[in-house]
Amino acid sequence: MKTEKNAKHSDGNDKVTSPLPLPVERAIIKLGHDISLARRRRRISQASLAERMGASLSTVRRMEKGDVRVPIHFIARALHVFGEIQSLAELLDTARDDIGLTLMDQQLPKRVRNKTPGTGAL
Template identity: 80%
Template structure:
C-alpha cells in the first residue's frame, strides 16, 4: 500500500472493502452485477473489495447506494451531532451580549 497513507486510514479502507465484499456476497450479488449497478468496472469492484486506497470514494458511495445504505455515508460526520465541534463553538461564545446604541438613521 501507499506509505503516505496513515496506517489507521489504510486499515479502515481495507475493512470497508472487506465489509462491501461480505455485504455483496450475503445479498448474492456477483462482482459483475455490482459493477454494472455501480457504473464501474469489475476491476474497480475487485480493487475496492481488497481495500485499495486509490479507489475514489464515489465508488464506495455507489456501492452503499446499491446496498440501500447510502445514509451511512450521509451520517458519518453529522455536524448537528459533532460533540467536539459544538463544544469548541460554545467555548467561543461571548459571556454576554450588549445592544449597540441606535444610530440616527436606524429603523
C-alpha cells in the same frame, strides 16, 4: 495493502505522497471487507455489483481489497446498491459533531449587551 505501495501515484507520476496513517489504511481495508461481505450476503456477484455501479469488475475487486486509490464515488455507488447511501450522507453530520460544536461554544461571548441608541443600531 502496504503503505509503501502508495508512495507514488498510479498515473505514473514520480510525485511522492506521504504514506497513509495506519488507522486510515485499516479503516479503508475494513470498509472494503465490509462491502465484500454485504455483497456476498445479498448473493450479488462482483460482476453484477460492477454493472449496477457502472464500474469495471477490476474496480469492484480493488474496492473490496481496500485499495486506497478507488475513488469515493464508487464506494458511494456500492452503498447505494446496498441501500446504505444514507450512512455515507450522515458520516460527518455537522449537527452531531460534538467536537466542532464544543469548539464553537467556547468562542461564544460570555455575555451579550444591547447596543446603546445612536451607535448605528436599528
